[in-house]
Amino acid sequence: MNSFWALVRRDLRLAVREGGAIGTALGFFLIVVSLMPLGLGPDLNLLARIAAGILWIALLLAALLSLNRIFEADYEDGTLDVLATGHLPLELVATAKSLAHWLTTGIPLALLAPVLGILLNLDLASYPILVGTTFVGTPAVSFLGAIGAALTVKARRGGLLLALVVLPLYVPTLIFGISAVSAAAGPAGMGAAFLILAAISLAAVVLGPIAAAAALRIQLQ
Amino acid sequence: MQTLTQQLANPTRFMDLSARVLPWVAGIAAALIVYGLYLSFFDSPADYQQGETVRIMYIHVPCAWLSMMVYGLIAVSSFGLLVFRHPLADVSAKAAAPIGAAFTFLALLTGSLWGKPMWGTYWVWDARLTSVLILFFLYLGLIALRAAFEDESAGAKLTAVLALVGVTILPIIKFSVNWWNTLHQPSTDFTATVDPSMRWPLLVMALGFTLLFFAMHLKAMRNEVLRRRVKAMRTQAVAGRDRLATQPAE
Numbered sequence: 001m002n003s004f005w006a007l008v009r010r011d012l013r014l015a016v017r018e019g020g021a022i023g024t025a026l027g028f029f030l031i032v033v034s035l036m037p038l039g040l041g042p043d044l045n046l047l048a049r050i051a052a053g054i055l056w057i058a059l060l061l062a063a064l065l066s067l068n069r070i071f072e073a074d075y076e077d078g079t080l081d082v083l084a085t086g087h088l089p090l091e092l093v094a095t096a097k098s099l100a101h102w103l104t105t106g107i108p109l110a111l112l113a114p115v116l117g118i119l120l121n122l123d124l125a126s127y128p129i130l131v132g133t134t135f136v137g138t139p140a141v142s143f144l145g146a147i148g149a150a151l152t153v154k155a156r157r158g159g160l161l162l163a164l165v166v167l168p169l170y171v172p173t174l175i176f177g178i179s180a181v182s183a184a185a186g187p188a189g190m191g192a193a194f195l196i197l198a199a200i201s202l203a204a205v206v207l208g209p210i211a212a213a214a215a216l217r218i219q220l221q
Numbered sequence: 222m223q224t225l226t227q228q229l230a231n232p233t234r235f236m237d238l239s240a241r242v243l244p245w246v247a248g249i250a251a252a253l254i255v256y257g258l259y260l261s262f263f264d265s266p267a268d269y270q271q272g273e274t275v276r277i278m279y280i281h282v283p284c285a286w287l288s289m290m291v292y293g294l295i296a297v298s299s300f301g302l303l304v305f306r307h308p309l310a311d312v313s314a315k316a317a318a319p320i321g322a323a324f325t326f327l328a329l330l331t332g333s334l335w336g337k338p339m340w341g342t343y344w345v346w347d348a349r350l351t352s353v354l355i356l357f358f359l360y361l362g363l364i365a366l367r368a369a370f371e372d373e374s375a376g377a378k379l380t381a382v383l384a385l386v387g388v389t390i391l392p393i394i395k396f397s398v399n400w401w402n403t404l405h406q407p408s409t410d411f412t413a414t415v416d417p418s419m420r421w422p423l424l425v426m427a428l429g430f431t432l433l434f435f436a437m438h439l440k441a442m443r444n445e446v447l448r449r450r451v452k453a454m455r456t457q458a459v460a461g462r463d464r465l466a467t468q469p470a471e
Contacts, residue, residue: 147386151379151383152369154375155366156369156370165366168355168359168390169390171355172393172396207389211382211385211386214382215379215382221375
């Protein structure tokens with residue numbers, strides 16, 4: 001377990017000291033969200049109605065941009081080979097790296113989402129729910145994304161391919177993330193959709209690393 | 222005593238068997254589809270609500286059924302490749318993916334052509350339509366992922382991993398979009414709700430299309446086996462030439 005946390009700490013330290021990576025994702029998030037009103041027109045009522053959807057989609061795209069960082073650098077400089085021959089199972093290596101991705105990308109994006117809600121005239125009552133769903137949903141984004149990142153580590157044209165592979169997997173997260181926000185306004189409340197979103201995240205935390213490790217093993221042979 | 226799958230692990234045996242089976246499958250498929258088309262266009266009534274457009278269903282339903290069955294076949298083949306290392310499993314998965322994508326596309330296309338007169342729109346973001354569209358994206362992902370690797374065997378195994386991930390996530394996608402919005406009618410599963418005069422042509426067409434898929438799949442698998450043989454022979458030829466070229470120096 002020590003080596004697991006050491007690996008998480010290493011990835012966090014790398015993300016902080018390299019700089020740029022977190023900032024780029026946040027900047028991309030900001031720009032996509034501010035492009036939306038330019039395309040849709042500055043009608044505040046319309047924007048308020050679709051704000052949650054825009055924020056979620058922009059968040060997914062921003063996270064997608066940073067996914068290849070999970071394994072690529074470590075594959076290129078050979079660190080991944082060392083990790084694969086070490087005593088820590090590859091599944092836990094994948095877990096540690098996905099966790100580090102969530103901490104350095106998922107959480108900052110989730111924190112920025114409500115701030116960008118101001119730009120979209122998001123209803124004030126929706127703020128806590130939006131924060132809740134993004135926090136609960138972003139682990140699924142990182143851990144499902146790790147599958148795609150692992151599958152395309154060695155591929156040509158990795159970036160576009162990663163999007164094609166990963167975005168279909170994000171559909172349930174997106175649907176329940178948004179329906180939790182919109183259901184909160186209705187009579188039924190957000191309970192069910194929110195719990196399902198949590199279930200998807202938990203399942204992704206378990207299944208993502210297993211599939212990612214299988215994909216890495218094939219390529220490290 | 223070997224099972225059939227074990228025997229087929231030998232490509233030569235597969236080529237022998239498939240060469241014998243293929244004409245039959247293709248012939249029966251052609252006969253069934255011709256008969257089914259006759260039934261669906263000339264020998265079945267127009268629907269009291271849908272009118273003549275109901276005839277689109279005789280193409281649409283078999284395509285939709287195949288779009289799912291082919292993914293199931295790819296998943297089983299992928300499992301066979303990753304767990305049992307069956308040499309034909311990857312050939313089967315590779316051959317099935319483009320055919321499955323084509324049937325999925327046809328299901329979407331015929332459905333949308335039917336939707337215009339019936340629902341008044343070519344496309345709605347309904348649960349069934351959305352989940353089939355995502356299934357189509359998954360097929361594209363499988364094809365693109367395989368194409369992105371220089372090393373064929375690594376590409377094959379990675380595609381197999383993605384196919385299996387897709388299997389676990391497809392029910393979730395299906396379930397999530399069901400919750401989200403619904404217009405498409407539920408499946409009749411060939412049950413009593415369909416009048417016999419329409420059920421019969423539908424069954425014939427479904428069977429014909431399934432056999433058509435198997436005929437195309439077998440043919441594509443044979444082509445893939447032959448392509449690999451050609452590739453192996455070329456590599457051998459090049460290796461042989463290199464050996465000849467280096468011999469005098471030794």
